[in-house]
Amino acid sequence: MGSDAGGGVMPIYPPEPDPFNCVMCGRDCPKKWHDPARREYPPLCWNCEQYGWRQGPLTQNPDQRLIKQIGALSEAITGAAWGKIDGRA
Numbered sequence: 001m002g003s004d005a006g007g008g009v010m011p012i013y014p015p016e017p018d019p020f021n022c023v024m025c026g027r028d029c030p031k032k033w034h035d036p037a038r039r040e041y042p043p044l045c046w047n048c049e050q051y052g053w054r055q056g057p058l059t060q061n062p063d064q065r066l067i068k069q070i071g072a073l074s075e076a077i078t079g080a081a082w083g084k085i086d087g088r089a
């Protein structure tokens, strides 16, 4: 993954991903009606990406979206870990 600080004006969106299922809610992605800024990227759907992590505003910035995905995933992993500990019979 290259992050280019070369002063581009327009954000460059990655190519459209192949269909996938969100790892958090299992929904089919991506939705066809999404505009490019809201296009869904594996492994999370837009909803889980934007709302799965409690902190931070909604964003369409690709770099911030990546941060939100990582944040949401780490929340999910933490929750799953605690669930395992709590649910231990």
Ligand SMILES: [Zn+2]
Binding pocket: 022, 023, 024, 025, 026, 027, 044, 045, 046, 047, 048, 049
């Ligand atoms: Zn989802």
